[in-house]
Amino acid sequence: MRMASDQVKHVTSIGAGPIGAGWAAHFLARGYDVTAYLHDRNEEDKFMSVVNTAWPCLIDLGLADGASMDRLTITDDLAKATKDAQFIQESAPERLPIKQDLYETLGRITAPDVVIASSTSGLPMTDIQATCSTPERCVVGHPFNPPYLLPLVEVIGGNKTTNDALDWAMDFYAIAGKEPVRLKKEIPGFIATRLQEALWREALHMVANGEATPEDIDRALRFGPAPRMAVQGQCMAFHVACGAGGMATNLDQFGPALKLPWTRLEAPELTQELRDAMVDGCNAMAEGKHFEDMAADRDRRIVAILKAANDPL
Amino acid sequence: MRMASDQVKHVTSIGAGPIGAGWAAHFLARGYDVTAYLHDRNEEDKFMSVVNTAWPCLIDLGLADGASMDRLTITDDLAKATKDAQFIQESAPERLPIKQDLYETLGRITAPDVVIASSTSGLPMTDIQATCSTPERCVVGHPFNPPYLLPLVEVIGGNKTTNDALDWAMDFYAIAGKEPVRLKKEIPGFIATRLQEALWREALHMVANGEATPEDIDRALRFGPAPRMAVQGQCMAFHVACGAGGMATNLDQFGPALKLPWTRLEAPELTQELRDAMVDGCNAMAEGKHFEDMAADRDRRIVAILKAANDPL
Numbered sequence: 133m134r135m136a137s138d139q140v141k142h143v144t145s146i147g148a149g150p151i152g153a154g155w156a157a158h159f160l161a162r163g164y165d166v167t168a169y170l171h172d173r174n175e176e177d178k179f180m181s182v183v184n185t186a187w188p189c190l191i192d193l194g195l196a197d198g199a200s201m202d203r204l205t206i207t208d209d210l211a212k213a214t215k216d217a218q219f220i221q222e223s224a225p226e227r228l229p230i231k232q233d234l235y236e237t238l239g240r241i242t243a244p245d246v247v248i249a250s251s252t253s254g255l256p257m258t259d260i261q262a263t264c265s266t267p268e269r270c271v272v273g274h275p276f277n278p279p280y281l282l283p284l285v286e287v288i289g290g291n292k293t294t295n296d297a298l299d300w301a302m303d304f305y306a307i308a309g310k311e312p313v314r315l316k317k318e319i320p321g322f323i324a325t326r327l328q329e330a331l332w333r334e335a336l337h338m339v340a341n342g343e344a345t346p347e348d349i350d351r352a353l354r355f356g357p358a359p360r361m362a363v364q365g366q367c368m369a370f371h372v373a374c375g376a377g378g379m380a381t382n383l384d385q386f387g388p389a390l391k392l393p394w395t396r397l398e399a400p401e402l403t404q405e406l407r408d409a410m411v412d413g414c415n416a417m418a419e420g421k422h423f424e425d426m427a428a429d430r431d432r433r434i435v436a437i438l439k440a441a442n443d444p445l
Numbered sequence: 446m447r448m449a450s451d452q453v454k455h456v457t458s459i460g461a462g463p464i465g466a467g468w469a470a471h472f473l474a475r476g477y478d479v480t481a482y483l484h485d486r487n488e489e490d491k492f493m494s495v496v497n498t499a500w501p502c503l504i505d506l507g508l509a510d511g512a513s514m515d516r517l518t519i520t521d522d523l524a525k526a527t528k529d530a531q532f533i534q535e536s537a538p539e540r541l542p543i544k545q546d547l548y549e550t551l552g553r554i555t556a557p558d559v560v561i562a563s564s565t566s567g568l569p570m571t572d573i574q575a576t577c578s579t580p581e582r583c584v585v586g587h588p589f590n591p592p593y594l595l596p597l598v599e600v601i602g603g604n605k606t607t608n609d610a611l612d613w614a615m616d617f618y619a620i621a622g623k624e625p626v627r628l629k630k631e632i633p634g635f636i637a638t639r640l641q642e643a644l645w646r647e648a649l650h651m652v653a654n655g656e657a658t659p660e661d662i663d664r665a666l667r668f669g670p671a672p673r674m675a676v677q678g679q680c681m682a683f684h685v686a687c688g689a690g691g692m693a694t695n696l697d698q699f700g701p702a703l704k705l706p707w708t709r710l711e712a713p714e715l716t717q718e719l720r721d722a723m724v725d726g727c728n729a730m731a732e733g734k735h736f737e738d739m740a741a742d743r744d745r746r747i748v749a750i751l752k753a754a755n756d757p758l
Binding site for chain 2: 331
């Protein structure tokens with residue numbers, strides 16, 4: 133019987149890099165006891181440098197009751213590191229043989245009901261869990277860098293992962309102050325990296341063609357779409373910008389623009405089904421709020437974001 | 446002889462829609478006398494509603510000395526609207542015959558040295574200026590919605606535009622509190638819309654394939670890449686995230702990932718020339734700052750952005 137996700141007190145973070153250390157800092161700030169496993173004690177300085185850098189920001193965001201850096205234990209003994217673990221976040225190097233060795237060991241030495249989440253950004257959990265004797269509790273919990281600040285965690289299982297483990301991980305991450313998004317399909321790059329990568333590749337095309345410099349691209353993003361995207365994402369940004377008609381107006385009016393060469397990326401066919409999925413999704417997010425209220429809310433937040441992003445510190 | 450860009454006191458904004466009204470609000474907030482030309486006086490309520498909505502945000506961002514909504518004049522007489530104009534921002538409907546008629550008239554009735562900037566997001570200035578007897582002073586000055594908040598203005602000329610007019614427009618926008626980016630080539634969608642459109646089309650692919658819902662996409666952006674993008678754009682985000690090696694490390698290490706199907710968009714060939722353009726561009730933006738200082742700066746700003754974007758208002 134798996135421990136209730138809101139009863140977890142002790143988290144183990146595996147990995148000495150910026151992701152493992154970032155996760156450790158995050159869980160400390162949320163008031164957990166954290167044991168960090170480093171493959172080599174010589175990595176401790178580098179590891180602590182990330183935690184120490186993160187801490188003032190985490191204080192500013194607001195620590196949970198009882199949160200303290202004193203509740204961090206560091207060890208290079210994997211059995212000790214995982215002995216009392218009630219949740220394990222694994223951020224080992226992104227090489228399949230390393231991960232598979234590790235999961236084989238974790239399968240042997242850890243209690244079989246403890247959920248193990250991998251920070252992997254590219255390896256399928258189906259492959260990672262292949263060597264583990266208890267694969268049903270292994271999930272992907274992919275953070276966005278820096279993981280102590282950006283709340284996103286993308287959650288998906290492998291072929292042998294149970295729904296119960298995925299549900300538990302979604303609940304646990306939400307309780308632990310993250311914003312988990314559960315993927316519907318195992319796609320390369322998950323959601324956030326795919327969106328970012330499309331933009332990034334278009335940026336590289338522009339530089340390759342002499343159409344823009346890196347500085348042009350960064351200024352265009354910082355002073356154009358990014359502040360709005362931080363408030364509303366992209367679907368709701370269009371939904372609210374189109375007034376009373378919302379996303380339906382956007383797609384019905386600008387649908388033909390999907391055929392224009394505004395990027396090197398070909399758009400999908402705008403079928404009735406896709407149109408409805410976009411419109412229904414935006415209406416659900418709007419929760420009945422009037423577009424003018426949402427626009428006013430957006431504007432007040434953009435003002436604060438422009439100041440936060442650009443004013444002298 | 447064109448008036449010095451820092452001597453401009455009187456701006457004319459053509460157009461009653463959200464873009465024309467948004468520009469009027471912006472220039473009022475920067476302390477200009479603004480004359481707004483509406484094609485039809487019946488549009489005045491709609492126009493004023495945008496200005497009134499914008500004003501509290503503009504106060505919060507900080508008004509220029511002497512800025513006042515009392516310095517707004519509204520007219521449906523184009524000759525009167527442009528008589529004393531020292532700069533004209535045109536935001537007429539996005540249809541080429543309408544723009545061409547308007548520029549033919551403006552060429553006849555306005556002083557030939559006054560710069561006219563079009564807010565067009567899609568029509569080439571070469572086509573717009575074709576009917577104008579004084580095309581050399583006509584430029585594109587494309588804002589990002591909402592134009593009273595987002596600072597970006599993309600500037601480019603048509604075949605007949607002079608460099609002098611473009612230089613003047615760049616200077617004027619910067620003085621008027623905008624962040625102008627001058628395009629190297631006339632490409633469809635300019636820079637910001639192309640970047641946004643690549644991301645948007647990938648998002649539509651995901652929804653069409655049942656890989657993500659609109660809500661998944663917006664949450665992935667808001668809690669993942671967008672807050673960082675608002676601070677650093679995308680080139681500097683990678684440059685700083687790769688530590689001492691910066692963009693060179695990013696491209697040399699992750700270059701092969703450009704071949705992975707992380708988006709439906711095909712990346713350009715990573716030539717030595719492209720690599721160097723990216724690396725040199727990022728080093729220029731970094732201005733010799735240490736990556737740890739840039740990361741610390743980024744983190745403090747992301748904290749403020751997360752609060753601004755997500756805390757209860």
